[in-house]
Amino acid sequence: MSENGTQTVRTGGIRLSYRSWGAEEGVPVVLLHCLGEDGEDWRGPLISALAGTHPVYALDLRGHGESDWPGSYGMDDFVADLRGFLDELGIGKAILVGHSFGSVVAYLFAQEHPQRVERLVLEETGAMRPVRPPQEVPEPPPGTPLFDWEVKAQWTRQRNDPDPRWWDRLQDITAPTLLVGGGDRSHLPQEDLELMAERMPQARVITIDGAGHLVHEARPMEFTRAVLDFLTES
Template structure:
């Protein structure tokens, strides 16, 4: 364990850093952060509430935090990392909670490995359909970014022209799914959440209006309650 309280696993030649809480016997929960953040972004009431009943793990995605920055950031890389992470920890089925970029990783994983996802929470996610007009590939900001800027570059290209299967295979996401939107103040089209939920076999949308894109930070107690209520549903 590092001085920052992180642990590491190695999978597919990549070192992944993560934080863990809780020793309950519930289904393990894996938290997946947004672009530019790391597992520390989740620290707060959600972890406190979950850790009483579930082992909770907050992963630093590749190119972020203390995980390796290998320069290759295809979405399949992130999905493969998550699969390897679960394998290394001996987790057969997990509850996945993803925010923004992390939510894309979560639902692409759920498409490819439906049997390994118990429940799915997608905070401020988006529909992976072509962006028109396309977003410009950004130049790096001045100074040293807190994450590998190449993630942003490669993500922008993939977001502009996504693999059509990522949209078509939403119906392969068989786990019960909660899509949480921030309503007013979010830069993402909130209609996307409804369209995605309609394509999934067991999904619904909850809007925490006025929370914006950072729902779990702006309205932490409401977000935590929404997740807990969802996990308790039969």
């Protein structure tokens, strides 16, 4: 364990850092952060609420935090990392909770490995359809980066021209899924959440009005209650 309380696993030649809390029994919950953050972003009431009944893991995605910054950031890389992480920890099936970029990793994983996802929570997720007009690939900001800026550059290219299967295979997600929107203060088109849910066999959308893109930070108690209610539904 590092001085920051993180542990590591190696998979596919990549070192991945993570934090863990909670019970030894129960379905494991894996938290996946947004672009530019790391697992620390999840500290708060959600972890406190989940840790009584679930093992909880907050992963630093590649290119972020204390995980390796290998320079290769295709979405298939992130999906493979998540699979390897679960394998290394001996987790056969997990609940995935993802925010923004992390939520895309979560649902792409659920497309590829539906048998390994118990439930899926997608906070302010993005619909992977072509962006028109395309976003410009940004230049890195000055100073010491908090994450590998190449993640942002490669994500922008993939977001502009995504693999069609990422949209087409939403129907392959068999896990019950909750999509959480931040309402009219979000920069994401909220109607996309409804379109995504329509393509998934067991999905629904809730909106936490006024929360914006950072729902679990702006409205932590409301977000936590929505997740807990969803996880305890029969």
